[in-house]
Amino acid sequence: MNVKIEFTYRTPKGTEAVFQSDEMRGKKALLLAEDLEKSGRMKHIIFIDRYDARWNLKELKKVLEEIQTEPHNVSVLFDGGFDWKTKKSGLGCAIYFEQNNKSLRIRKNAIVDELQSNNEAEYAALHLALQEVEQLGVHHMPVVFAGDSQVVINQLAGDWPCYEADLSKWADRIEQQLERLGITPEYELVPRKQNREADHLATQALNGVEVESIVERM
Structure with a gap:
């Protein structure tokens, strides 16, 4: 806060x-x-x-x-990758937050095969992160969503128009969920080198390595 x-x-x-x-x-x-x-x-x-x-x-x-007993000071890193050969997408997210005077981190990835592009995979990765945020019990507070996708960050921030029907559906889904949870999003575009954690999780998903963990940060 x-x-x-x-x-x-x-x-x-x-x-x-x-x-x-x-x-x-x-x-x-x-x-x-x-x-x-x-x-x-x-x-x-x-x-x-x-x-x-x-x-x-x-x-x-x-x-x-x-x-103090609820998750707060929440920030999210997300990334998605699309393999044109296999038509599969790897999604990754890392969620940082504080609770009960502890600094914690959730790492999560997933592989999906119904997407059509890298931009769609980026949107899906943010949606995956938002689902984790909801399960964490976060509501009615600001949350930082950081990623290296100019398309996702600028479209959700309202700086770029969204003409693609598939991407528009993802944007609508995300915005509706944010509104339902009472979350005020703060979108931040970061360089790829600052998004390596989420990128690595997405790559692990494409390589068949499933990750789901929560750890305390020292």
Whole structure:
């Protein structure tokens, strides 16, 4: 959960000004706000999320305590590959999240044979990741979806039109599922070298190696 800190600063002579910080993790914001409060010159300290929801210090502590038991700070890497010879597609995704004060990672891949192109495989890989996110119990929060497919990222972000009927069906399916779960997607286009984990999972699927795991990250 990311928030901004907004507070009023008062000089010893009574001059006041309102300041707002950059967005940061909720835990970090709490630590900074508590330190600011000790100075005795800060008042009206509030925390604001990207949806303009607002909390005071006590309220944010309660919110952060409540979400600790649920998956949060979720980000997804996805990739899909299409083999023109076999007409099979390898799908891969890695999901990073925090829960119960632990940093965790899910890795999942799959092989499918009903797709027709690499772009369709990329969409299918994102859909696979979204299914894992739903099974994880993620809902009503922002989630970062990162991949190296310009077509998928730019079409879902609304920057490129989608004329292909097959791709449009995938986009509609994904957007409907996101809306049902209350997830606000943040799409991020990354270089292939930053997407090696998902790419490797997709390649493993094409080679007949099934992967499904969840591990704690140190």
